[in-house]
Amino acid sequence: MIFSRxxxxxxxxQTVKHLVDAKMIHTENLKKVEDRVTQGLIEELxxxxxxxxxxxxxxxxxxxxxxxxxASYMEMFKKVKIELARxxxxxx
Amino acid sequence: xxxxxxxxxxxxxxxxxxxxxxxxxxxLEDRNTIRQEARKALxxxxxxxLKIDQAAKxxxxxxxxxxxxxxxxWDILYxxxxxxxxxxxxx
Numbered sequence: 160m161i162f163s164r165x166x167x168x169x170x171x172x173q174t175v176k177h178l179v180d181a182k183m184i185h186t187e188n189l190k191k192v193e194d195r196v197t198q199g200l201i202e203e204l205x206x207x208x209x210x211x212x213x214x215x216x217x218x219x220x221x222x223x224x225x226x227x228x229x230a231s232y233m234e235m236f237k238k239v240k241i242e243l244a245r246x247x248x249x250x251x
Numbered sequence: 252x253x254x255x256x257x258x259x260x261x262x263x264x265x266x267x268x269x270x271x272x273x274x275x276x277x278x279l280e281d282r283n284t285i286r287q288e289a290r291k292a293l294x295x296x297x298x299x300x301l302k303i304d305q306a307a308k309x310x311x312x313x314x315x316x317x318x319x320x321x322x323x324x325w326d327i328l329y330x331x332x333x334x335x336x337x338x339x340x341x342x
Binding site: 184 | 270291
């Protein structure tokens with residue numbers, strides 16, 4: 160993930176605080192709302208890590224073919240990643 | 252900012268959607284207005300985060316010897332200096 164979990168928690172707390180201060184939302188349980196938003200942001204921000212891991216698994220399976228054909232690992236990584244992002248409708 | 256505009260918009264959607272699904276949060280404005288406000292807040296915060304990233308990189312660059320970006324040593328130092336900068340925010 161591009162940001163640490165601690166920083167994502169900070170992002171969530173500050174965003175919720177901003178919305179409360181701007182009188183856009185109201186809550187009697189600030190901690191729970193902050194925790195839910197933190198979890199949502201962590202899931203979204205770790206999506207790319209999960210896709211990267213899936214790309215590595217796919218490319219490992221085709222390592223020999225890639226070596227024989229002289230395909231560049233980085234080029235293939237980018238292509239497979241774009242395909243997977245499209246498949247999952249992910250925003251990277 | 253270290254994420255794309257599309258990703259920033261997606262994060263704002265996540266905030267609005269999560270709040271809508273949370274019983275503990277009552278909306279005082281419509282969902283789209285809340286999403287736009289969340290986007291503004293996130294953009295400001297992520298622009299500030301860029302300074303943390305740059306400060307950490309600057310600390311590595313100011314070492315006596317050259318440390319190659321992408322090396323294990325660079326990554327370890329980056330994480331150390333990044334966390335030091337984050338702590339200044341009181342996290």
